Amino acid sequence: xxxxxxxxxxxxxxxxxxxxxxxxxxxxxxxxxxxxxxxxxxxxxxxxxxxxxxxxxxxxxxxxxxxxxxxxxxxxxxxxxxxxxxxxxxxxxxxxxxxxxxxxxxxxxxxxxxxxxxxxxxxxxxxxxxxxxxxxxxxxxxxxxxxxxxxxxxxxxxxxxxxxxxxxxxxxxxxxxxxxxxxxxxxxxxxxxxxxxxxxxxxxxxxxxxxxxxxxxxxxxxxxxxxxxxxxxxxxxxxxxxxxxxxxxxxxxxxxxxxxxxxxxxxxxxxxxxxxxxxxxxxxxx
Amino acid sequence: xxxxxxxxxxxxxxxxxxxxxxxxxxxxxxxxxxxxxxxxxxxxxxxxxxxxxxxxxxxxxxxxxxxxxxxxxxxxxxxxxxxxxxxxxxxxxxxxxxxxxxxxxxxxxxxxxxxxxxxxxxxxxxxxxxxxxxxxxxxxxxxxxxxxxxxxxxxxxxxxxxxxxxxxxxxxxxxxxxxxxxxxxxxxxxxxxxxxxxxxxxxxxxxxxxxxxxxxxxxxxxxxxxxxxxxxxxxxxxxxxxxxxxxxxxxxxx
Amino acid sequence: xxxxxxxxxxxxxxxxxxxxxxxxxxxxxxxxxxxxxxxxxxxxxxxxxxxxxxxxxxxxxxxxxxxxxxxxxxxxxxxxxxxxxxxxxxxxxxxxxxxxxxxxxxxxxxxxxxxxxxxxxxxxxxxxxxxxxxxxxxxxxxxxxxxxxxxxxxxxxxxxxxxxxxxxxxxxxxxxxxxxxxxxxxxxxxxxxxxxxxxxxxxxxxxxxxxxxxxxxxxxxxxxxxxxxxxxxxxxxxxxxxxxxxxxxxxxxxxxxxxxxxxxxxxxxxxxxxxxxxxxxxxxxxxxxxxxxxxxxxxxxxxxxxxxxxxxxxxxxxxxxxxxxxxxxxxxxxxxxxxxxxxxxxxxxxxxxxxxx
Numbered sequence: 001x002x003x004x005x006x007x008x009x010x011x012x013x014x015x016x017x018x019x020x021x022x023x024x025x026x027x028x029x030x031x032x033x034x035x036x037x038x039x040x041x042x043x044x045x046x047x048x049x050x051x052x053x054x055x056x057x058x059x060x061x062x063x064x065x066x067x068x069x070x071x072x073x074x075x076x077x078x079x080x081x082x083x084x085x086x087x088x089x090x091x092x093x094x095x096x097x098x099x100x101x102x103x104x105x106x107x108x109x110x111x112x113x114x115x116x117x118x119x120x121x122x123x124x125x126x127x128x129x130x131x132x133x134x135x136x137x138x139x140x141x142x143x144x145x146x147x148x149x150x151x152x153x154x155x156x157x158x159x160x161x162x163x164x165x166x167x168x169x170x171x172x173x174x175x176x177x178x179x180x181x182x183x184x185x186x187x188x189x190x191x192x193x194x195x196x197x198x199x200x201x202x203x204x205x206x207x208x209x210x211x212x213x214x215x216x217x218x219x220x221x222x223x224x225x226x227x228x229x230x231x232x233x234x235x236x237x238x239x240x241x242x243x244x245x246x247x248x249x250x251x252x253x254x255x256x257x258x259x260x261x262x263x264x265x266x267x268x269x270x271x272x273x274x275x276x277x278x279x280x281x282x283x284x285x286x
Numbered sequence: 287x288x289x290x291x292x293x294x295x296x297x298x299x300x301x302x303x304x305x306x307x308x309x310x311x312x313x314x315x316x317x318x319x320x321x322x323x324x325x326x327x328x329x330x331x332x333x334x335x336x337x338x339x340x341x342x343x344x345x346x347x348x349x350x351x352x353x354x355x356x357x358x359x360x361x362x363x364x365x366x367x368x369x370x371x372x373x374x375x376x377x378x379x380x381x382x383x384x385x386x387x388x389x390x391x392x393x394x395x396x397x398x399x400x401x402x403x404x405x406x407x408x409x410x411x412x413x414x415x416x417x418x419x420x421x422x423x424x425x426x427x428x429x430x431x432x433x434x435x436x437x438x439x440x441x442x443x444x445x446x447x448x449x450x451x452x453x454x455x456x457x458x459x460x461x462x463x464x465x466x467x468x469x470x471x472x473x474x475x476x477x478x479x480x481x482x483x484x485x486x487x488x489x490x491x492x493x494x495x496x497x498x499x500x501x502x503x504x505x506x507x508x509x510x511x512x513x514x515x516x517x518x519x520x521x522x523x524x525x526x527x528x529x530x531x532x533x534x535x536x537x538x539x540x
Numbered sequence: 541x542x543x544x545x546x547x548x549x550x551x552x553x554x555x556x557x558x559x560x561x562x563x564x565x566x567x568x569x570x571x572x573x574x575x576x577x578x579x580x581x582x583x584x585x586x587x588x589x590x591x592x593x594x595x596x597x598x599x600x601x602x603x604x605x606x607x608x609x610x611x612x613x614x615x616x617x618x619x620x621x622x623x624x625x626x627x628x629x630x631x632x633x634x635x636x637x638x639x640x641x642x643x644x645x646x647x648x649x650x651x652x653x654x655x656x657x658x659x660x661x662x663x664x665x666x667x668x669x670x671x672x673x674x675x676x677x678x679x680x681x682x683x684x685x686x687x688x689x690x691x692x693x694x695x696x697x698x699x700x701x702x703x704x705x706x707x708x709x710x711x712x713x714x715x716x717x718x719x720x721x722x723x724x725x726x727x728x729x730x731x732x733x734x735x736x737x738x739x740x741x742x743x744x745x746x747x748x749x750x751x752x753x754x755x756x757x758x759x760x761x762x763x764x765x766x767x768x769x770x771x772x773x774x775x776x777x778x779x780x781x782x783x784x785x786x787x788x789x790x791x792x793x794x795x796x797x798x799x800x801x802x803x804x805x806x807x808x809x810x811x812x813x814x815x816x817x818x819x820x821x822x823x824x825x826x827x828x829x830x831x832x833x834x835x836x837x838x839x840x841x842x843x844x845x846x847x848x849x850x851x852x853x854x855x856x857x858x859x860x861x862x863x864x865x866x867x868x869x870x871x872x873x874x875x876x877x878x879x880x881x882x883x884x885x886x887x888x889x890x891x892x893x894x895x896x897x
Contacts, residue, residue: 035689037696037818082874090688091627092873094696095829098822103866110860218818221701225693262708266701273675273694337777363779376776377770388767391760392778399760407760450779 002134007255008248013140015247016147017206022227022239023154024198032188034083035093036075038101038280039199039224040217046071046200047212048108062120067204068197074104075196079189085251101217109214119207139208146205150198154236163187191206226269232282241281288351290315290484291454296335296345297508305306305331307508309345313454315483320499321488322527328508329488330372333456336486337369338362355366362395368452372459372488374439376431376446383427385442386414389449421445421475444472448483455479457487461494473497496520504528576740580887586747596828607847608746609803614827614839615753616796618770621825622833624789625769626680627688629821630672630695631797633702634665636816638798639805641665643722654725658745658802667796669791672698677787699817706813718812722805742803744815749796754836756792765789776889819862826865830872832881841881 025039036042050067054060078100086093121139128135158164166187203212210216223246231242246265253264272280289312296309306328313319332369332534334340336347338359347355354362377385387410391397394410404410418424422442426434434442444460460476469491476485476498489495495502495516501520504512512525519525571574593601613635620626641664645651651660676698679690706713713719724733725741729821734887756762767775768782775782805811814820823846849868853861872879 029689033689035692082870085874091621091629091825092694092829092877094627094629095822095825096869096873098818099826099862099866099869102819102822102862105793106860106862218700218703221818222697222704225697225700229690229694229697262704266704269697269701270675274678277679277690339773339776358781359776360779360781363777369777371774371777376770377767377774379770380766384763386776388763389778391764392775392780397760397764397780400756400762401759403755403758404760404763405758410810446774446778 003255004214005134006136007252009136009140009144009191009249009254011248012244013143013147013209014251015243016144017202018223018227018247019147019203019243020150020205022224022231022243023150023236024195024202024226025224026233026236026239027198027284028192028197031229032191033090034079034087034188034192035090036078036083036095036196037094038078038104038217039097039196040221041101041104042071042075042196042199043203043220044080044108044214044216045074045104046203047119047207048112048117048203049200050204051119051207051212052112054120054122060124064201064204066197068201070191071200071203072197075199076189076193078196079192083192084185084188101221105214105217110175114214114216116211116213117207118211119204119209121208143205143209151236152239158236158266170263226265229279230269230272232279235281238279238281242279245280249261287315290317290350291336291345292348293336293347294346296332296347298331298335299343301446305508306335306342309505309508311503311513312511313484313486315453315484317484318498318500319486320495321486321505322490322492322495322500322502323505323511327505329505330458331508332505333369333458333488336456337367344540352355363450363452366450367456368447368450368454369456370443370447370458370460370511372462374436375445376442377438379430380430381428381430382418382423382434383414385431385446386418386427386449387411388413389446390417395451400441415444416489417449437464440464440468440472444475446491452483454484454486457485457489459488459490462489469494547844589743590740593736598735600737600756602735603847603851604875605735605742605807607844608742608842609807610824610827610847611840612746612803613797613800613824614750614843615750616658616793616800617824618833618836618839619753619757619765619789619793621828622838623762623769624765624786626786626790627692628695628790628793629692629792629818629825630676630697630699631824632820633672633695633699633816634669634794634797635801635804635820635824636706636811636813637668637702637803638665639811639815640706640713640719640801641798642802643719645856646722647719648712652726653728653829654741655724655728660798661798661802662795663823665794665801665855666791673787673790676790677783680786696818696821697823703813703817706816713811713813716813718810719786720810722809722811725806738806742807745799745803750840753796758835761785809893822869823865826869826872829877829879830868832879832885834878835881835885838879838881841884842879847879 021039021043024042025036027087028034028036029037046067049070053063053066057063078097082096082100083093086096115157121137125139125142128137129141130136143180158168227242227246229242231240232238232247246270249264249268253260253262257264291313293309293311293313296306297304298306309332311319321332323329331340335342335539338354338357338361342355344352345355349362349365349367352365354365357365377388380388384405387405387407390410391404396407414427415424418427421444423438423442423445426438431439431442435518440460440463444457447455447457457476464472470493473494476487476494479485485498487495487498489498499516501515501531503510504519504525506528511528512519512522514522551735589604591602596604602654613631617628617631620631621627638661641661642657645657645660651657672695676691676694679694681690685838706715709715724735724738727733727741757765763779764775764785767780768785772782801815804815827842827846828839829842831840832838846868849864850861853864857864876883
């Protein structure tokens with residue numbers, strides 16, 4: 001029973017890291033129809049930027065800010081210099097951003113070396129909270145709390161704000177949105193910046209749990225794709241649901257049946273694809 | 287004798303909107319049926335239901351005695367149904383000849399052959415030559431489709447729809463965008479199609495409709511509003527109110 | 541030809557009868573001269589390749605072997621991308637899978653005969669393609685322009701998925717460090733293969749495969765695939781089962797990709813999980829786009845360039861190849877998106893045909 005509860009917390013906190021990572025991707029991909037496959041690499045960049053600040057200055061929150069800002073700017077650069085000119089040419093966007101992703105990984109390797117870095121849990125969040133005989137690591141609870149805040153914020157943006165409405169309108173009909181006098185280019189750039197920053201944020205927040213190494217981007221991208229396919233795009237709730245499913249399956253798998261751990265998530269991925277290609281809570285595209 | 291095409295209670299809904307509502311009609315072999323109606327009445331949507339590009343929410347389509355309501359698009363063509371598109375739908379980056387060859391191959395055996403050179407298939411080539419000569423495009427056979435004049439593209443469009451030697455031909459605005467001379471030419475070609483091909487035609491050009499059709503259906507807000515022979519429809523007050531009025535508006539607007 | 545015949549009669553009935561009894565009408569005949577002209581460049585290159593090993597140092601010979609392998613890899617992918625318009629981002633999965641199957645058969649399966657091994661590689665990659673193709677095409681949508689994104693992402697995910705499988709199936713695949721010690725092929729003939737004879741073996745296999753693929757893309761099947769690329773909706777209206785064409789072409793491309801992968805396994809003697817993943821798929825895309833997807837031999841040119849640049853990078857800036865590759869990708873996509881092949885092809889026509897393209 002106690003293993004179950006601990007595993008659940010682990011699974012949920014992992015799921016929130018996945019959510020933060022996938023939310024950024026879901027925004028750019030689902031909202032703008034623009035593909036940034038360097039997204040996993042942005043997570044890793046965020047992790048390394050953040051760790052650099054933390055190890056030099058011992059300031060966790062500053063590290064988080066720098067991570068998010070840094071990756072946000074890089075994301076903006078990717079959009080501004082490349083993706084903006086490739087609108088509608090999705091395979092070209094894919095080839096280019098994959099290449100950029102590997103370039104980033106190579107730069108990280110160049111600067112920081114190949115060895116994995118374990119993120120140290122920030123001072124204020126070390127330790128555990130005891131409930132009964134169970135010990136819950138505080139940091140994981142913090143991750144969940146932060147994740148919930150972000151979820152609520154994004155959900156509110158999506159449903160209740162004008163920006164959210166503009167974005168949703170743009171998803172359906174870009175031309176119409178433009179003709180209404182809305183600077184869709186600016187909105188796109190900001191969405192992209194935000195999505196990239198979220199990836200970097202996820203990166204630094206996730207380091208104490210997942211660690212960081214230069215070539216991590218691929219595995220993360222795969223997870224992101226699975227979350228987005230299972231949960232569906234267009235709605236932030238879908239991304240959360242997808243993240244929960246993939247995250248919990250993976251964590252429980254590793255805890256109870258390690259030999260087939262990986263495959264449960266993959267099987268679900270393929271099943272959803274066959275049965276409900278638009279995702280569990282997705283805008284009906286198929 | 288059973289009708290070639292039987293449409294029974296065909297409907298399709300998008301969200302809350304019924305684009306086609308409870309449409310029922312029959313088409314006998316050899317008939318010429320014209321479908322008219324204001325813009326947005328659901329004519330092309332009905333075509334899409336008949337050809338299978340759209341699945342209905344209710345109703346049935348029976349072709350040559352078979353229920354084809356849920357059959358795939360390509361399967362209906364194999365059965366003998368063909369269509370032309372209102373917005374010209376050709377293979378823009380290929381030559382006229384290649385367009386013809388591809389269209390002809392669709393319903394002939396051999397379309398899965400993986401060895402012989404396609405464009406040098408003698409049998410297909412001679413059929414393509416006849417087809418292109420009959421629509422006066424043989425001289426342009428090596429031209430890439432994008433470089434053809436619009437009128438020539440429309441002729442090729444119709445030519446491609448006939449390539450499968452269909453029993454039922456669905457023509458969607460065949461004279462769309464054509465000059466009066468070109469329209470008259472198309473009208474003549476459709477009239478000359480012979481009794482073996484049954485034609486269901488959407489058209490806005492009333493000369494074309496009255497020149498070709500024996501029977502006419504008026505579609506309005508997705509429902510059949512009026513049905514009758516050319517004379518009956520010409521005289522019908524509802525038609526005059528609904529359609530002629532908006533027809534004048536659309537010709538004025540171009 | 542008759543002129544005053546009413547259009548209708550030409551279409552109905554007579555068409556079929558005419559087609560069967562068709563006399564040779566005034567249509568294109570390829571005479572010997574035209575045939576020679578079309579095939580001349582390929583023949584010249586083939587002869588050059590045959591002579592090459594005798595005039596260049598062995599490291600160049602090795603490089604050219606690698607170029608040929610990647611040329612096949614690129615051309616196989618281009619069946620889907622250039623001809624079918626299908627953006628498959630998991631093609632490396634077949635390449636790597638072919639290499640792994642080849643290695644596993646030799647090391648664990650005891651199948652040392654090259655020809656038997658090759659046939660089995662083709663069978664297994666066909667099965668993989670048949671299996672993955674079903675869910676992949678579920679998210680395709682009619683016409684690549686509609687929803688290429690999902691298919692792209694799903695095929696990408698499949699590739700990465702296979703990488704994870706290779707990492708975990710340690711006993712078979714050697715895990716994340718990969719499989720090594722794959723020997724040169726045993727042809728079942730009284731000759732031992734060394735790098736010199738391996739070059740000729742690769743030349744033979746690749747030339748045959750390229751020839752077969754050339755026939756395929758110019759056949760009835762191939763033109764149907766092109767039609768689907770151009771206008772899938774119309775193809776369906778014309779009676780073509782477009783799903784079947786896409787699905788089978790996916791399998792066929794996978795088979796040839798697997799063959800290239802098997803050759804790669806023999807070439808390096810090593811297979812790593814990454815050979816099935818995103819990086820390798822990106823390389824093959826670079827090869828195809830750089831060389832021009834719209835020209836049959838485009839990917840061949842692309843392979844020569846990419847493998848060449850990779851070699852130079854390994855000599856002058858080792859460990860920085862991913863950066864160089866990214867720069868190359870950016871330059872190609874942003875500056876010469878139509879590829880180099882188209883430019884060379886235009887040049888060729890100007891020089892040898894004396895008229896503007």
